[in-house]
Amino acid sequence: MTIATSPDTCQVKTTCPYCGVGCGVNARVSENRLIAVSGDKAHPANQGRLCVKGSALHETSGLEGRLLAPQIEGETVSWDKAFNHVAQGFSETIKKYGPDSVALYLSGQILTEDYYVANKLMKGFIGSANVDTNSRLCMSSAVAAHKRAFGADLVPGCYEDLELTDLLILVGSNTAWAHPVIYQRIVAAKKARPEMKVVVIDPRRTATCDIADLHLPLKPGSDGYLFTGLLSHLADNNALDNSYINDHTEGFEDALQAARTLTADLTQTAELCGLDKPDLKQLYQWFSQIDKVVTLFSQGINQSSSGVDKGNAIINCHLATAKIGKPGATPFSITGQPNAMGGREVGGLANQLAAHMDFSNPENIELVETFWQAPNIARKEGLKAVDMFQAIHDGKIKAIWIIGTNPVVSMPNADFIREALQRCELVVVSDCMEKTDTTACADVLLPATGWAEKDGTVTNSERVISRQKGFLEPAGQSLHDWQIICSVAQTMGFEEGFRFNSPAEIFAEHAELSGFRNSGKRFFDISSLATLSENEYHNMKPVRWPAIKDSKTDSTRLFVNGRFNTPSGRARMIPVTPAAPISQVSETYPLVLNTGRIRDQWHTMTRTGKASRLLNHIDQPYVEISLHDAADKGIVEQDLVEIQSAISRCLARAKITAGQPAGSVFMPIHWTDQFASLARVDSLFASIKDPISGQPEAKHCPVSINKLNSRWQAILITEMELANLPCEYWSKIPQKRGFRYELAGTQLPENWKTWIKSMVTFSDDDQIELDSGETYRLVSFRDQTPELLFFASTEKLPNSHWLSKQFDQITASPAQRMALLAGKPVDNNHDSGAIVCSCFEVGEKSIRKAIHQGANNIEKLVTQLKCGSNCGSCLPEIRALL
Numbered sequence: 001m002t003i004a005t006s007p008d009t010c011q012v013k014t015t016c017p018y019c020g021v022g023c024g025v026n027a028r029v030s031e032n033r034l035i036a037v038s039g040d041k042a043h044p045a046n047q048g049r050l051c052v053k054g055s056a057l058h059e060t061s062g063l064e065g066r067l068l069a070p071q072i073e074g075e076t077v078s079w080d081k082a083f084n085h086v087a088q089g090f091s092e093t094i095k096k097y098g099p100d101s102v103a104l105y106l107s108g109q110i111l112t113e114d115y116y117v118a119n120k121l122m123k124g125f126i127g128s129a130n131v132d133t134n135s136r137l138c139m140s141s142a143v144a145a146h147k148r149a150f151g152a153d154l155v156p157g158c159y160e161d162l163e164l165t166d167l168l169i170l171v172g173s174n175t176a177w178a179h180p181v182i183y184q185r186i187v188a189a190k191k192a193r194p195e196m197k198v199v200v201i202d203p204r205r206t207a208t209c210d211i212a213d214l215h216l217p218l219k220p221g222s223d224g225y226l227f228t229g230l231l232s233h234l235a236d237n238n239a240l241d242n243s244y245i246n247d248h249t250e251g252f253e254d255a256l257q258a259a260r261t262l263t264a265d266l267t268q269t270a271e272l273c274g275l276d277k278p279d280l281k282q283l284y285q286w287f288s289q290i291d292k293v294v295t296l297f298s299q300g301i302n303q304s305s306s307g308v309d310k311g312n313a314i315i316n317c318h319l320a321t322a323k324i325g326k327p328g329a330t331p332f333s334i335t336g337q338p339n340a341m342g343g344r345e346v347g348g349l350a351n352q353l354a355a356h357m358d359f360s361n362p363e364n365i366e367l368v369e370t371f372w373q374a375p376n377i378a379r380k381e382g383l384k385a386v387d388m389f390q391a392i393h394d395g396k397i398k399a400i401w402i403i404g405t406n407p408v409v410s411m412p413n414a415d416f417i418r419e420a421l422q423r424c425e426l427v428v429v430s431d432c433m434e435k436t437d438t439t440a441c442a443d444v445l446l447p448a449t450g451w452a453e454k455d456g457t458v459t460n461s462e463r464v465i466s467r468q469k470g471f472l473e474p475a476g477q478s479l480h481d482w483q484i485i486c487s488v489a490q491t492m493g494f495e496e497g498f499r500f501n502s503p504a505e506i507f508a509e510h511a512e513l514s515g516f517r518n519s520g521k522r523f524f525d526i527s528s529l530a531t532l533s534e535n536e537y538h539n540m541k542p543v544r545w546p547a548i549k550d551s552k553t554d555s556t557r558l559f560v561n562g563r564f565n566t567p568s569g570r571a572r573m574i575p576v577t578p579a580a581p582i583s584q585v586s587e588t589y590p591l592v593l594n595t596g597r598i599r600d601q602w603h604t605m606t607r608t609g610k611a612s613r614l615l616n617h618i619d620q621p622y623v624e625i626s627l628h629d630a631a632d633k634g635i636v637e638q639d640l641v642e643i644q645s646a647i648s649r650c651l652a653r654a655k656i657t658a659g660q661p662a663g664s665v666f667m668p669i670h671w672t673d674q675f676a677s678l679a680r681v682d683s684l685f686a687s688i689k690d691p692i693s694g695q696p697e698a699k700h701c702p703v704s705i706n707k708l709n710s711r712w713q714a715i716l717i718t719e720m721e722l723a724n725l726p727c728e729y730w731s732k733i734p735q736k737r738g739f740r741y742e743l744a745g746t747q748l749p750e751n752w753k754t755w756i757k758s759m760v761t762f763s764d765d766d767q768i769e770l771d772s773g774e775t776y777r778l779v780s781f782r783d784q785t786p787e788l789l790f791f792a793s794t795e796k797l798p799n800s801h802w803l804s805k806q807f808d809q810i811t812a813s814p815a816q817r818m819a820l821l822a823g824k825p826v827d828n829n830h831d832s833g834a835i836v837c838s839c840f841e842v843g844e845k846s847i848r849k850a851i852h853q854g855a856n857n858i859e860k861l862v863t864q865l866k867c868g869s870n871c872g873s874c875l876p877e878i879r880a881l882l
Helices: 079-097 112-126 140-150 159-164 180-192 207-211 223-236 242-248 252-262 266-273 277-289 307-320 340-346 362-372 385-393 414-423 481-491 503-515 534-538 627-633 752-757 800-807 814-822 844-852 858-865 875-881
Strands: 010-015 024-029 034-039 102-106 131-133 167-171 197-201 214-216 293-297 330-333 352-354 399-403 426-431 444-447 456-459 464-468 591-596 622-625 640-644 649-656 664-668 701-707 712-718 729-734 739-745 767-771 775-782 785-793 835-837
Touching: 010 464, 079 102, 079 399, 079 426, 079 444, 079 481, 102 112, 102 385, 112 131, 112 340, 112 352, 112 362, 112 456, 112 481, 112 503, 131 385, 140 307, 140 330, 159 180, 159 293, 159 330, 167 277, 180 207, 197 207, 197 277, 207 875, 214 277, 223 252, 223 266, 223 277, 223 307, 242 307, 252 307, 266 277, 293 307, 307 330, 340 456, 340 503, 352 362, 362 503, 385 414, 456 503, 503 534, 622 627, 622 640, 627 649, 627 701, 712 800, 739 800, 752 775, 752 785, 767 814, 775 814, 785 800, 800 814, 835 844, 835 875, 844 858, 844 875, 858 875
Parallel strands: 102 131, 102 399, 167 197, 167 293, 197 214, 293 330, 399 426, 426 444, 591 664, 622 649
Antiparallel strands: 010 024, 024 034, 456 464, 591 701, 622 664, 640 649, 640 701, 712 739, 712 785, 729 739, 767 775, 775 785
């Protein structure tokens, strides 16, 4: 592992730790510090592009908030004591209650080598398949659809297909925000070939619709009807490829008959989907007439109580028309997390065994048992995530080890998950961050290395394995996840299976297993990489699997020859009878809640939340509401509202938009109890899951929304990080110096100053104060520098972004001090407005001013302000301003 220890600056090629695009990153390092990042032009995934999150990696790699030493019950201990405690706890639990009384819960953000040893420990040595991963929450329905259709979890296409296609269908994916680099590749392809058709299928009108030729705002949860209707239309309009169906598929007649049960004609399908018939007909005609079609699908399909069927409905249409295995023609499941596919390769899901083998075939179990020399091989599937946490709550699982994820925020019925962990006899959490909603429930905390320190491999959405190279010394006493797992395994008595000295050795074993007794039976085969030396592994360039020794086959696309990974070699067309979401709206809960990502944040914000720049665009939890529903409830922009489901409630700011359809609302997934008072959106969702994949429903929850009758709101900016704020609503926004808190309450404090001092310490020596009854303001200074700003009002507050900038500066002159108290600049030209471009921190007012002065197109704005010139994810908003 290359570590920069000299004062000289060096550059290391590595991989971004965020979404499944798998972008290559050039990291500039000096004196064990990451000082800058840029996109790797040689990497096939991003070709030099980075989104704003990737561009800010150097702003999130500091030690703030890091877990730096092992802890047991809140006390710092040695690693030996921690290893012994965990090993003894697991061993005694297994001895008393059996192997299925323990579990591991992993993450699509750990590396393949970490995943491999964790899976090996549980399934080969402990003897239970109770090892699951947060990939269950985002990709498992696609995995199951692939296995049903193709015989294995195989993604046929590559990113190049998105540029070569003549019809790109984006379904259940706000690609512009969730996968910005891929979206910019699509934008460039569309610009080069305007005749290329882009269709967006999404209940909301999102930023992705910016380049769409057609947006289909279907009824939430009705995707399955749309694609079974498409299969019926193809059959009725002479658009099938009968030769391909006969030669390379099985089950077509049953699939078509099932499709016709509910969606036999266009009128019927349009009604079920809530779409205009001409728009739906246009999509069907394009699919029928255009040879090169890519259907890119993501969480809007997967996170459903019938997500597997939806995935197979999409795949059926491609198989029926032979639009698969060809340049520019494929169904394409795009991965949510950086290493979701790597975890699937090693068997990280509870229903998998290892190396794309499962428990359905006794030969697979014997093969893995022999290869691992496993003393206690698991012989049946384990508990998937929802059932795993139910078993913890019920006391059937007594000990759990959570690695690199935050289920108290990300799992459905999140309050139940917290209660389950609080009941559990032993909760071990490995993480790089000390304070998360999940670490708060832990008995044992184990400090893991962070992205800049980790060393291993990840696999992206197009089957490309890339090196993620560590280039900083591990922080504090942190160890790599594979080191922690192997040390616990050895302490439990499993020395022989876990004597690894480097990630290269683990990867070699993983690669060797993929080819063991394979001979073409399993498409996942990377055995040509099993003999890499340490140096070759360190310098390994991105490689797409299959990677088989002496193979002459091009691995760019799968199924080129029409052969699939099934016993017959044929693809299976699956009969799909679409179903509506299980939970339906009612008089009490009349709105459908949908969830998803925002542009500049990642998952539960443990990393991206550290970068103030990434909170400039959207800094508080919000809920999108349609114009109609907002008017009906008397809600206006930025009002605080309460979102209530049958099991929990959240508070968020109202964002009223014409892009949100009536009867439906949207709230992001990112906010946690570390960043807001009541905004864990997954606490609203019941534990409803797909019966095949076990993936939870996260796109359809009946809720009600009502305005919160807050009497006051406030802005508090301080150097101190605060907790347990005494008001109904608060949101924490980290800054370059200190934190800004947006506050609101339903009861007015008797004395504002006393109320503030109950939360934060500040000096009384140098301060200015204003109290007009409806407004209270206090600015405190230390050595001419503001140490606390507080603005409370029953009406309107100053611009909090401007106040945040002032807090970072030394304020000396009387005019500047009074400007702070006034809450606005002496010269309003210094207020750039709400941030639109996070990469260059360009605000809305600056863009409007430039447009007014003649910069009336994208090119001129890019030249003048740079906005939109890096990741490009702000371009839809800029176009809207134009």
